[in-house]
Amino acid sequence: RQAVYAALRDVKPVSRDGQRVYVKMNAGLRDDMANLSLTGADGIGLFRTEFQFLVSATLPQRERQTRLYRDVMDAAGDKPVVFRTVDIGGDKTLPYLRHDDGEGEENPAMGWRALRVALERDGLLKAQARALLEAAAGRTLHVMFPMVAEPWEFDEAKAVFDGQLAYLKQQKKILPEAIRYGVMLEVPALAEQLDLLAPKISFLSIGTNDLTQFLFAADRSNPKLAERYDWLSPAILRFIRRVVRNLDGFNIDISVCGEMGGRRLEALALLGLGVRRLSITPASVGPIKEIIGRVDLREIEAAMEGWLAAPPENLRTTLSEWASERDI
Numbered sequence: 001r002q003a004v005y006a007a008l009r010d011v012k013p014v015s016r017d018g019q020r021v022y023v024k025m026n027a028g029l030r031d032d033m034a035n036l037s038l039t040g041a042d043g044i045g046l047f048r049t050e051f052q053f054l055v056s057a058t059l060p061q062r063e064r065q066t067r068l069y070r071d072v073m074d075a076a077g078d079k080p081v082v083f084r085t086v087d088i089g090g091d092k093t094l095p096y097l098r099h100d101d102g103e104g105e106e107n108p109a110m111g112w113r114a115l116r117v118a119l120e121r122d123g124l125l126k127a128q129a130r131a132l133l134e135a136a137a138g139r140t141l142h143v144m145f146p147m148v149a150e151p152w153e154f155d156e157a158k159a160v161f162d163g164q165l166a167y168l169k170q171q172k173k174i175l176p177e178a179i180r181y182g183v184m185l186e187v188p189a190l191a192e193q194l195d196l197l198a199p200k201i202s203f204l205s206i207g208t209n210d211l212t213q214f215l216f217a218a219d220r221s222n223p224k225l226a227e228r229y230d231w232l233s234p235a236i237l238r239f240i241r242r243v244v245r246n247l248d249g250f251n252i253d254i255s256v257c258g259e260m261g262g263r264r265l266e267a268l269a270l271l272g273l274g275v276r277r278l279s280i281t282p283a284s285v286g287p288i289k290e291i292i293g294r295v296d297l298r299e300i301e302a303a304m305e306g307w308l309a310a311p312p313e314n315l316r317t318t319l320s321e322w323a324s325e326r327d328i
């Protein structure tokens with residue numbers, strides 16, 4: 001694997017028509033950071049902070065969180081790292097964080113998880129906010145909130161960070177040089193309210209894993225449904241296109257950080273929708289960078305426009321043929 005990574009490490013993700021695309025990688029543990037230089041990714045577009053919680057037998061104390069975040073930023077050097085606040089609850093349960101009623105949930109994916117937990121147990125979010133702000137002293141901090149469904153959830157989460165920032169200021173600590181806030185778009189309801197949220201955020205990352213399960217009402221962990229819905233369905237693609245268009249005119253970096261972006265045809269489709277930033281699993285970084293180099297983005301955009309206006313029988317087959325004809 002290292003040899004494959006190395007061969008593609010220095011490939012620049014620039015399209016045939018000269019447009020720069022940003023290919024970042026997803027990570028969650030210290031050890032993942034070695035992949036950054038091995039793959040030549042443009043940064044970490046999704047650092048899943050809950051991994052530290054999931055591999056720990058007890059709630060990681062704030063100092064341990066700070067140490068991890070600092071190590072991760074040190075390892076990334078000049079490249080940006082987007083830290084997603086904890087996405088626990090639902091199927092990612094922690095033995096040391098019990099539900100108030102001690103009951104399991106019937107629909108954990110749609111249940112008490114992610115920001116919903118963090119806002120209610122705000123001690124958790126306060127500690128994480130402080131850890132991130134301290135770890136980012138003197139640098140730029142990128143914070144992303146998961147499972148935001150309503151703009152007020154973003155406001156509340158950001159207020160927790162503002163509170164911790166005020167405290168650190170008062171303590172005369174070194175603060176981050178800049179803080180950029182963003183959200184994951186994985187709950188369809190948020191897509192209908194983007195105009196309300198857009199002025200407050202710097203970036204938005206489409207989490208296609210959860211978004212797909214919520215759009216199709218299909219549990220992402222149920223193997224019986226795994227083959228049923230295609231990422232290349234007009235439903236997903238039109239949805240993403242609308243999000244991209246609705247944010248046009250706002251100064252917001254849009255990326256896709258779900259598994260979809262790491263697959264050849266899916267990545268092509270996303271490029272055709274105007275997405276220019278992907279964050280994907282490290283093993284896909286090299287191959288996707290290579291594909292980008294072979295695509296004329298204006299051409300795929302025009303083709304996608306036609307396919308979404310009048311969807312062919314099977315968009316996957318159509319796109320696959322289109323790509324093969326062009327040696328992509």
Ligand code: PEP
Nearest residue numbers: 186207208209210257258
């Ligand atoms: C997603 O939902 O697409 C995502 C990237 O987050 P996770 O897979 O951690 O839920």
Ligand code: MG
Nearest residue numbers: 186207209210
């Ligand atoms: Mg998700």
